[in-house]
Amino acid sequence: MSTLDLGVADQIPAEVPEAAPARPRLVLIATAFAVLAFGMFLAGLFAVYVSQRAAFGEGWIPDGAGTIPLAPASVMLATMAMSSITVQWAVYAIARNDRLNSYLAAGLSFFFAIAFLNQGVFLFKSMGWEILGDNALQATLINAIAGTQFLMLVIAMVYLAVATFRSLAGQYSARDHEGMVGAAMFWHAAVIAYAVIWAAIYNIK
């Protein structure tokens, strides 16, 4: 008899102990630690930014040409806020076995994220700062902070993509959709990170 002729239960060897009861939350716990790590990473960058900003005094962000334009930065914030809603919609839908809406919401979230990254490129090009230019200090710090948030969002997109593909494969449902919740958690963290950057850097300057 080949192994293909046997049922799954028949192929469980006798000497292997019974499976441990399913323990939920592992993915969520690990995601929480990942969020903590990125939060502290950004906090570390902000600490250097704030101390350098305080030591620099007036004129940290130049007025006129080369300043940070608030309008695109604010549109980016609105885009991120909308993506937060759609990603939560994806979780809400899968929690009710509404797969179609879950995929639609995940797709919209990707759309908003790509739009955000596109707007980010536009923002930095319009600022026209170069790390080797006159504003080297500010550019180094702001690029590092904004780049970290971009990285967070890209990781959140990959995470959501994996969770969505797993949903497509039938792994997530109303009974178990921990991966989708984890992806949403990381996504919200990326949104909050941008909100802090918008408030502390782009808005207050």
Next chain:
Amino acid sequence: MTMTDTAPATGTNSEVVEAPNYNYGKLAELVATGEHARIGRFFLGGGMLGLIGTLTVGLLLDLERTSPTKVEILDSDVLGQLISSHRLGLLLIGIIPALIGLAISVVPLQVGARTIAFPRAAALGFWTWLMGTVLWLAGYLMGGGPGGGDLQGTDLWILGNIMVVGGLLVATASVVTTVLGMRTTGMNLARTPLFSFSMLVAGSVWFITLPVLVANLVLVYIDHRYGQVLFGASEAIYAQLAWLAGQPQIYAVAIPVLGILGETVPVFAKARSASNTLFQVAISAFGLFAIGVWAQFSMSNVANPDATSLLKNPIYIAFGTLVVIPVLLALALSAATIRAGKLNAKAPFISALLAGLVLLAATVAGLLNVIEPLDLAGTTAALGHFNLVAGAAILGLVAGLWFWAPKIYGNMLAEGPGRLLGLVLALGALLAGVGFVAGGFLEQPDSPNPGALKDGVDMLNLVGVVGSALLLLGVVGAAGAVLGSRRSKTSPGENPWDGHTLEWSTASPPVRGNFTETPEVSNESPLFSDREEA
């Protein structure tokens, strides 16, 4: 089961089923393993090698200090680089990976889990750490460490550091998730074995602090690669990272020492822990006072970075003072446990107790460091403090190795050498610590080539050299004992120490899946309770 494991051959219906051949070869099995015991041994082996390498560098630096007015042993160009390789390396390449290895091997057994959470992530953490270590070393060899002149080497060094910390964090995530999410039936957090609990606290502290180190490294990289407006060429890089090896952050590597102390003392005293809850409070408080990410003097005074500026920070003084209390509490609880029982002092107990005492000495030295009128900032008192904390962590690691060797390697480690190594390491840590703290009182600058010194400093530096040599000897001896034990063919049995916690209820080394039945617990010392009832 890993993707390279061979599937078992028998079925529950007692019919023999031919297993599909999934053999991808030894190398694939090695790289893609999901066995937590094996990943733990990888980390332990790598960490021990890292300890030997970085302690050797420390010894060379201490030897150089014996001729303060001229550079005799080393090249003056590499002196600055070796300081960072000793201090950051001892933590990131030696102590932390070795402790993580111990935890990956032992924590799943202690909490009654069949494996570690995200075993492949843990394996990924190891290989990332290993590759990062290679790049880190290559950076130094190219002359790119902090203070070195090779720009590309510095880039490589920074990348290596980021990979090392990233790998450690991924592996730590596996450990803390195991403690939080995979505890067996009946094991609430209060009943979690103290070593596992201490790894939860240590892992959390590492998660709070090490990402900030990576943030600093990323900034250093961008600045170094482009404008060099923040940190200059490479002279100021170490100042930006030195907080990791300074007070209070350095205590973060010693948090598991308290867990190992709390775990071993009741077993060898043959008594219940005087108070598991209070011990957990002590570990948590110690962890709190070990969060030192905020104590970066380069940030507290950007215009004029100065180590003494921290001495005006009341939180810095409070942390440096209060950290003594949890260590005293842990030692007092250990003493109460010993009094309540009948002590049978074996090698793990001796090393663990000595680790606790050296840690107490370290916190006292740290307390002296934060007293501003003593004027110890910038002197070798910081190096002495570092040596004491690192020595305590190494002693704790050795205690843990001797204690859990049956579960990690399937063999007992030799008792006689174990006792001797504990004493050698403790003496080494104390000499390397006290010698340099005393040198700090004689205003010896924290540099291996400090120039003219006061009378008596030469002798103290010699004491420090002897201490560093003993530390190195102890670690080499421990590694030798582990290698020697692999030839032993005798099985130590399930519970050779009459241990109290779940890891001692399974075979040595553990069976596949760790336990034949899912264990249940109703208190923090389930095996001790079983024996009492019997």
